[in-house]
Amino acid sequence: MAETAGFLEDFKADEPEVKKLKVCATSTNEPQNDIMYRLVRRYSSFVDLQRSVAWLLRYRQFLRARVNKSSNPQRGPLTCMEMANATMAIVRVVQKEVFSQALNVLHNHADFSSPVTTLSVDQLKKHPSLRELQRLSPYLVDGVLRVGGRLQHSQLPTTAKHPVLLPSKPPVTDLLILDCHVREGHMGASYILNSLYNNFWILKGKAAVKKALRLCYSCKFWKAGIGKEQMAPCLYTE
Numbered sequence: 193m194a195e196t197a198g199f200l201e202d203f204k205a206d207e208p209e210v211k212k213l214k215v216c217a218t219s220t221n222e223p224q225n226d227i228m229y230r231l232v233r234r235y236s237s238f239v240d241l242q243r244s245v246a247w248l249l250r251y252r253q254f255l256r257a258r259v260n261k262s263s264n265p266q267r268g269p270l271t272c273m274e275m276a277n278a279t280m281a282i283v284r285v286v287q288k289e290v291f292s293q294a295l296n297v298l299h300n301h302a303d304f305s306s307p308v309t310t311l312s313v314d315q316l317k318k319h320p321s322l323r324e325l326q327r328l329s330p331y332l333v334d335g336v337l338r339v340g341g342r343l344q345h346s347q348l349p350t351t352a353k354h355p356v357l358l359p360s361k362p363p364v365t366d367l368l369i370l371d372c373h374v375r376e377g378h379m380g381a382s383y384i385l386n387s388l389y390n391n392f393w394i395l396k397g398k399a400a401v402k403k404a405l406r407l408c409y410s411c412k413f414w415k416a417g418i419g420k421e422q423m424a425p426c427l428y429t430e
């Protein structure tokens with residue numbers, strides 16, 4: 193190493209044989225430049241998207257473990273926990289894109305030091321874009337926007353009491369609905385909506401589910417009417 197350093201010291205920067213290289217590094221917080229943002233828009237199947245994000249998260253964990261020389265990185269097939277973490281990572285990307293103002297308000301809230309923060313009705317009224325979320329009393333838990341509601345004292349699981357808030361428009365919501373629809377045996381809109389409520393609260397959910405179910409090719413095929421053949425014209429004339 194010392195020999196190499198001495199060898200390099202013999203060269204001067206202004207010599208004609210020395211090639212000058214320009215190295216540019218940019219850093220931005222724009223969501224469009226985030227690899228997660230690009231991944232979320234690339235897939236047409238929620239499970240495929242979930243797997244890709246899970247592998248990406250594992251790779252990040254692997255790099256961190258190598259840098260810190262701390263723990264052994266995870267090996268082997270993806271685990272259920274990794275798939276669940278991937279789902280939350282996808283949700284964070286979608287929420288950052290659509291509910292950015294709500295997230296900013298909740299991040300700047302005075303009680304952010306507590307693990308769960310919520311906004312009062314008066315605070316939500318000050319921000320016009322948050323009126324849509326006002327009746328849901330949004331919570332911020334671990335960077336994910338969840339529905340507040342009035343079920344905090346019930347015996348239901350936490351995910352059912354405070355489901356993850358999702359917008360109705362982005363393609364990820366359609367993928368999630370279709371994934372649930374296929375897993376539940378191609379059931380109808382009401383059943384799928386109730387099944388999703390265990391984990392997710394989709395704004396304008398009924399309309400969003402109905403719209404997404406129109407994209408299911410299997411249902412289109414099985415519900416299609418029986419074709420009726422048209423009589424051919426007679427070949428012979430009298």
Ligand SMILES: [Zn+2]
Nearest residue numbers: 378408410411
């Ligand atoms: Zn179907």
